[in-house]
Amino acid sequence: MPLTGKEVAEHNSSKSCWVIVHGKAYDVTEFLPEHPGGTKIILKYAGKDATEEFEPIHPPDTLDKYLDQSKHLGDVDMETVKHEEKVETPEEKERQDRIARMPGLEQCYNLMDFEAVAKNVMKRTAWAYYSSGADDEITLRENHAAFHKIWFRPRILVDVEKVDFSTTMLGTKVDIPFYVTATALGKLGNPEGEVVLTRAARKHKVIQMIPTLASCSFDEIMDAAEGDQVQWMQLYVNKDRSITKKIVQHAESRGCKGLFLTVDAPQLGRREKDMRTKFTEAGSNIQSSSQTDNSQGAARAISSFIDPGLSWKDIPWFQSITKMPIILKGVQRVEDVIRAIESGVQGVVLSNHGGRQLDFARSGIEVLAEVMPVLRERGWENRIEIFVDGGVRRATDIIKALCLGAKGVGIGRPFLYAMSAYGQPGVERAMQLLKDEMEMNMRLIGCSSIDQLNPTLVDTRGLSAHYTGVPTDNLGLSVYDPLITPKEKA
Numbered sequence: 001m002p003l004t005g006k007e008v009a010e011h012n013s014s015k016s017c018w019v020i021v022h023g024k025a026y027d028v029t030e031f032l033p034e035h036p037g038g039t040k041i042i043l044k045y046a047g048k049d050a051t052e053e054f055e056p057i058h059p060p061d062t063l064d065k066y067l068d069q070s071k072h073l074g075d076v077d078m079e080t081v082k083h084e085e086k087v088e089t090p091e092e093k094e095r096q097d098r099i100a101r102m103p104g105l106e107q108c109y110n111l112m113d114f115e116a117v118a119k120n121v122m123k124r125t126a127w128a129y130y131s132s133g134a135d136d137e138i139t140l141r142e143n144h145a146a147f148h149k150i151w152f153r154p155r156i157l158v159d160v161e162k163v164d165f166s167t168t169m170l171g172t173k174v175d176i177p178f179y180v181t182a183t184a185l186g187k188l189g190n191p192e193g194e195v196v197l198t199r200a201a202r203k204h205k206v207i208q209m210i211p212t213l214a215s216c217s218f219d220e221i222m223d224a225a226e227g228d229q230v231q232w233m234q235l236y237v238n239k240d241r242s243i244t245k246k247i248v249q250h251a252e253s254r255g256c257k258g259l260f261l262t263v264d265a266p267q268l269g270r271r272e273k274d275m276r277t278k279f280t281e282a283g284s285n286i287q288s289s290s291q292t293d294n295s296q297g298a299a300r301a302i303s304s305f306i307d308p309g310l311s312w313k314d315i316p317w318f319q320s321i322t323k324m325p326i327i328l329k330g331v332q333r334v335e336d337v338i339r340a341i342e343s344g345v346q347g348v349v350l351s352n353h354g355g356r357q358l359d360f361a362r363s364g365i366e367v368l369a370e371v372m373p374v375l376r377e378r379g380w381e382n383r384i385e386i387f388v389d390g391g392v393r394r395a396t397d398i399i400k401a402l403c404l405g406a407k408g409v410g411i412g413r414p415f416l417y418a419m420s421a422y423g424q425p426g427v428e429r430a431m432q433l434l435k436d437e438m439e440m441n442m443r444l445i446g447c448s449s450i451d452q453l454n455p456t457l458v459d460t461r462g463l464s465a466h467y468t469g470v471p472t473d474n475l476g477l478s479v480y481d482p483l484i485t486p487k488e489k490a
């Protein structure tokens with residue numbers, strides 16, 4: 001006999017706390033103190049239907065994985081569940097008004113346009129999670145600003161009537177040298193989540209990297225791919241290696257063509273915009289006497305399983321459990337690229353996690369400029385495939401990276417913003433804009449194919465000039481949200 005809404009509603013305190021998710025009731029009383037997202041956000045839904053809040057943040061198998069079966073109380077007759085009247089807050093009203101006034105998709109002419117629109121139409125928590133960088137967001141801004149320190153030395157009088165910017169990445173032929181990188185919690189921005197990116201990537205023959213912390217399940221994302229569409233897997237390594245082994249071997253059995261081990265996040269960075277928004281959403285209680293909620297925002301809430309003990313000695317174990325090419329994602333200095341080559345992995349991503357981890361880490365493109373001359377000196381430039389991510393917003397950024405020796409680049413936030421503001425058509429347009437820019441800029445620098453891109457076409461003398469502690473950059477300056485408590489919340 002299913003439980004009634006009334007029976008669940010009686011368990012609405014920290015002494016006895018039941019919640020409903022997807023039509024089933026769960027006793028989370030004992031779990032409360034362990035919830036990485038803090039107790040307050042759960043107690044807000046004690047005795048109620050928490051599905052809407054739960055869905056975007058937690059991969060679908062979360063309750064099966066982390067809540068003992070004895071706490072799974074069974075079905076609820078949802079007809080008997082009273083849903084609180086949704087009162088539209090003034091903030092939500094303003095957001096809906098901005099949505100009504102947002103520009104048509106055809107008025108987005110570049111990837112930054114999607115960011116500008118998304119900032120205005122996304123829910124605060126979603127914007128905070130996607131846009132935030134670590135600490136003072138210096139590296140977040142530097143990632144984008146670094147590309148502005150590289151200038152072109154274009155060739156002239158080269159026949160560029162036909163331009164072909166297709167290439168291969170880990171042996172897969174792609175239309176254009178970028179991939180959709182792993183970014184967690186796709187459902188924060190779009191109710192369908194990461195499968196929106198899958199469908200757009202398929203249309204543009206672009207590879208998608210599936211995040212460990214996706215909102216959609218891994219199999220949902222793999223199932224959304226069609227034909228010979230290629231996907232890679234990004235892995236946060238679990239302290240429990242038997243879980244990791246299961247995930248990796250399942251990914252391989254499903255046809256994943258690359259395993260990207262994230263190596264720059266032994267602990268997730270402090271993304272204060274995310275933390276701040278989570279705190280207010282959970283109901284700030286600084287003034288009240290009760291213990292202040294220790295919620296750390298979405299990021300911390302979902303990453304407590306990550307193993308900070310991951311080290312070089314683990315590489316042989318990964319090589320023993322999978323035949324997939326192994327790529328280290330988040331390498332930030334040439335010494336570790338050399339060590340990666342010596343350890344026999346197939347690639348690295350020079351990346352600082354989109355500025356979300358160590359603040360004052362250098363941009364991936366700057367590290368690339370350090371790495372390639374050293375590898376060339378050793379004759380090792382083709383020993384592994386080198387990717388770069390962070391701050392790529394224009395095809396000229398892609399071209400600069402390839403001129404310096406990258407095989408391809410990863411792009412994160414722009415596709416999240418396009419997906420959040422305009423859904424799949426938005427992501428497809430963003431990818432098409434990059435293709436249009438690529439064709440034009442390849443012509444203008446005098447190259448008709450990817451193999452002609454080389455270091456003589458760029459001037460990187462200014463690249464390592466970190467002339468200001470806080471590089472001025474619209475991308476960064478416009479992302480800080482006002483700190484003043486909104487009127488209605490004061």
Ligand SMILES: Cc1cc2c(cc1C)[n+](S(=O)(=O)[O-])c1c(=O)[nH]c(=O)nc-1n2C[C@H](O)[C@H](O)[C@H](O)COP(=O)(O)O
Pocket residue numbers: 129130131143181182183184211212213234262299329351352353354355356389390391392410411412413414
């Ligand atoms: C924007 C974003 C990036 C995340 C990301 C989530 C978001 C919203 N998440 S995170 O929650 O843990 O930080 C991941 C992740 O799951 N795993 C990972 O390897 N990189 C993660 N990254 C980093 C991402 O893979 C790229 O390194 C970064 O996004 C590239 O910079 P741009 O966003 O400027 O393109």
